[in-house]
Amino acid sequence: MVDLVQNTIDGLMIGSSYGLLALGFTLIFGVMRRLNLSYGPSVMVGAYLGTLVYVQLAAGPLVVLVVTVLGSVLAGLYVERLCFAPMAAGAGVASMVSSFAIWMQLEQAAVLVLPRHTYPFPPLATADPLAFGPFYLRVDGLIMLACALALSAGVQLLLYRSRVGLALRATINNPVAAHLAGIDVRTAVVFAFALASAVGGIAGYLVLATDQQVTPMFGMWATFKGLIAMMIGGLGSIPGAILGGLVLGVVEANSQWYFGPQVRDLLAYVLLFACLVLRPGGLLGEAPSRQQDTGRRGA
């Protein structure tokens, strides 16, 4: 019982980083209705720039954070420019396939610049875990959880209470109508990519600072975790993204403890499978409806 609770606590903390990655994914998916497989790799590029300034210039954690986030945003906009801007509406598969190609490109570029397999990352918090009776709370985990909740609330506020949020939601609802209302849809899309990449960059920083290292595989890891968490939580839903991340984290932490790492990944996919069968729209997403599909095509 103690183990179960402790695992759940740990799972919630790592799961909050999945939630942040899913949040970025869901922002892009919501606006574009397209999958950006290069999402994780662009965060990885930011993280590599972060470790570069850490190793070469001995920069402090704050500078590494800023560099990681800015690098992720630049890489995200690069992906948008190459894979999303040139593709006409309705060419979603073309965008997805080209984002896969850019994934390979970004990964190779990272390996060429920094050829060793692992590079160090500054630790997030070196304080001892806080003890509550038999349970331990890691300080970096708490920071991660707090960041996830604050950021998702911030993004939610931005979407529902600001002018640019109005533009984004109008674009999500119907891009042609958004144009006709006088909204600069192109700017809204670029903003969505930049925002999603910044959220991803913060998530990447938190995860890597907890691990204290970065590898080229981080891009794939981030894409997978974010994608699975988004699909569990519900496409296009911000609370869903965070919830999906937390659920994934808790299931992973417990299955790792009880069954080992191989079964952990297996169970993550079983969870995804069960979700897709039982609730195809995700926990908090709406079930995909035929009517909505035709509406999109008409637009």
Add this chain to the structure above:
Amino acid sequence: MFEVSDIVATYGKIEALKGVSLKVESGKITCLLGPNGAGKTTLMMTIAGILQPRRGAIRLDGMDLAGLSPARIVSRGVALVPENRLVFPQMSVRENLLAGAYQRRDRAGIDSDIDRMYARFPRLKERREQMAGTLSGGEQQMLAVARALMSRPRLLLMDEPSLGLAPLIVAEIFEIIAELNRDGTTIFLVEQNAHMALKVAHQFFLMEQGRITFSGTPGQLAEDEVIQRAYLGSRRAAG
């Protein structure tokens, strides 16, 4: 004065508009008739900047609008109420109106315009916090009109405002069109329902296969043998 001259627009190799020229007089209601596939919606989308013309000029009071982005065209004073309304279904009625005023920065003016829209369309006021997707077809059409008016257009374009609406609602929509015009809005509308259009419009154009084939007043339109048969014949059949 709004003027379109020699507009050519293509979908791939297909010429949808083959040199369209027409004039819309300020303060009047001008109606564009024509069969399905004649290019009416293409013309509207081209004027609004969603489609780019291959050639030709689009002028509002001397300013050239061709080639501008849709947002720029809205800020120059042209707003389109699109075919099938295209409200933002998962946004509230109020948010739809706010989106229509996106190019404007005068908060106080926007707020008072929203109140004016509520006064003109009381049903939108009743449903102001409701998601637009839950409104009836007629209510959505009113919302689409109100959203377009929120940009304070000098020229209001309407693409088949009566499409898919019950006859009573159609009459109401045309009532609103006449009212807006009396208040000084220049209106250029596409309409299949020639009988309704005859009651409000001051000037007619007929478009067939990407060309303007007739222009005239309601009187001239009603007298024209061919148009009688093609567009007004249903009156005899119905009555």
